[in-house]
Amino acid sequence: MAVATIESARVPTIDIDVFGEEFLADPYGYHAQVRDAGPVFYLRKYGIYGMARHAEVSAALKDWQTFISSRGVGLSDFATEKPWRPPSLLLETDPPVHDRTRRLMNQVVSLAALRKLQPLWQAEADALVDTLLARRNVDGVTDLAQAYPLRIFPPTIGLPEEGRENLLSYAMATFNAFGPRNRVFTDSEAAAGPAAAWVAMACKRANLSASGWGADVYAAADAGACTEDEAERLVRSFLSAGVDTTINGIGNMLHAFARHPEQWAKLRAQPSLVKRVFDEALRWDSTVQTFFRTTSRAVTVGDVAIPEGSKVLLFFGAANRDPRKWDDPERFDIERVASGHLGFGFGIHQCLGQMVARMEAEAVLNALLPRVRRIELTGEPVRILNNTLHALGSLPIALIPE
Numbered sequence: 001m002a003v004a005t006i007e008s009a010r011v012p013t014i015d016i017d018v019f020g021e022e023f024l025a026d027p028y029g030y031h032a033q034v035r036d037a038g039p040v041f042y043l044r045k046y047g048i049y050g051m052a053r054h055a056e057v058s059a060a061l062k063d064w065q066t067f068i069s070s071r072g073v074g075l076s077d078f079a080t081e082k083p084w085r086p087p088s089l090l091l092e093t094d095p096p097v098h099d100r101t102r103r104l105m106n107q108v109v110s111l112a113a114l115r116k117l118q119p120l121w122q123a124e125a126d127a128l129v130d131t132l133l134a135r136r137n138v139d140g141v142t143d144l145a146q147a148y149p150l151r152i153f154p155p156t157i158g159l160p161e162e163g164r165e166n167l168l169s170y171a172m173a174t175f176n177a178f179g180p181r182n183r184v185f186t187d188s189e190a191a192a193g194p195a196a197a198w199v200a201m202a203c204k205r206a207n208l209s210a211s212g213w214g215a216d217v218y219a220a221a222d223a224g225a226c227t228e229d230e231a232e233r234l235v236r237s238f239l240s241a242g243v244d245t246t247i248n249g250i251g252n253m254l255h256a257f258a259r260h261p262e263q264w265a266k267l268r269a270q271p272s273l274v275k276r277v278f279d280e281a282l283r284w285d286s287t288v289q290t291f292f293r294t295t296s297r298a299v300t301v302g303d304v305a306i307p308e309g310s311k312v313l314l315f316f317g318a319a320n321r322d323p324r325k326w327d328d329p330e331r332f333d334i335e336r337v338a339s340g341h342l343g344f345g346f347g348i349h350q351c352l353g354q355m356v357a358r359m360e361a362e363a364v365l366n367a368l369l370p371r372v373r374r375i376e377l378t379g380e381p382v383r384i385l386n387n388t389l390h391a392l393g394s395l396p397i398a399l400i401p402e
């Protein structure tokens with residue numbers, strides 16, 4: 001397809017499989033190659049363009065009129081292929097639809113709503129860390145990074161108790177579906193099994209508790225801000241984007257501290273740095289590594305002419321370690337001002353749940369800080385390969401008490 005359209009362009013061509021298992025297991029080992037190829041490059045295997053430098057990735061995210069989301073933010077082009085599920089009314093839309101749904105959701109996930117939940121979320125984090133400390137040797141991913149969001153997030157939405165484990169396999173498959181139909185994707189699809197059906201049921205008004213963010217979305221529908229069907233699909237966004245993202249954000253952050261004990265010591269000496277830690281953790285190891293956009297018109301970036309209707313893969317994780325933007329980018333340094341990182345994206349689609357994620361991460365840190373002197377790696381972390389997420393399945397650690 002697109003191969004025929006690039007004969008005149010001076011576009012650097014890359015043959016690396018950016019969704020291959022080696023790349024997904026260690027994206028950072030490949031990022032310099034894709035960043036240094038040029039401001040824009042062509043990925044021959046998939047017939048798509050890519051950008052991996054901070055300047056170009058953030059400029060593309062800002063220019064939503066040219067780099068659109070309504071044709072899907074994965075490899076699949078919704079203009080020519082049927083989406084695997086009805087498109088998200090937030091992620092996979094452009095203005096004006098996007099702005100209407102986003103405004104509604106911003107009102108549900110408000111600062112006021114979060115302030116009300118904070119004491120409860122902190123108490124839950126404290127209680128969980130207390131039980132883990134008694135065991136000392138724990139799995140930082142399953143026992144903490146997964147257990148904590150699964151404790152607090154489903155009740156916040158108002159989800160049924162039964163079947164919450166479906167959230168994990170559903171999110172894994174959802175984030176894989178942004179990539180090609182490789183084995184990573186098809187295996188997770190098979191593992192998800194009935195999860196999609198459970199999620200569809202859980203999003204229905206009748207199955208949500210009377211109070212919670214799910215009910216709040218339906219209340220917005222009652223007030224005329226959206227239709228009942230739209231409300232159902234907006235609740236689906238909470239379930240799709242609200243669990244695996246925070247789990248891996250917290251998991252990758254714990255991993256960063258386990259690998260950098262001096263940074264943990266620094267944080268304990270200066271607890272006021274807590275507010276900065278999660279941003280640096282996301283910069284250093286971004287949960288969401290990539291998303292696509294599709295060009296709505298022919299556009300020139302650098303001296304490369306990208307045709308209309310091209311898929312463009314944006315490497316958030318690579319931009320977050322771009323030496324053109326960051327000093328000593330490979331260093332995890334909690335004193336760094338990491339603002340401007342693309343771990344939450346940028347522009348009109350920038351993460352709706354970022355305050356939720358920050359509050360979860362801070363609650364975990366606040367629970368650990370006074371109780372844990374050192375986070376010691378006791379075994380090899382286990383990666384879960386995913387076409388979009390940089391994810392851990394296991395992180396064997398010892399929590400050394402105060």
Ligand code: OVV
Pocket residue numbers: 088089090091092174236237238240241
């Ligand atoms: C950011 C994100 C990821 C996955 C799904 C969705 C959003 C959604 O809105 O469904």
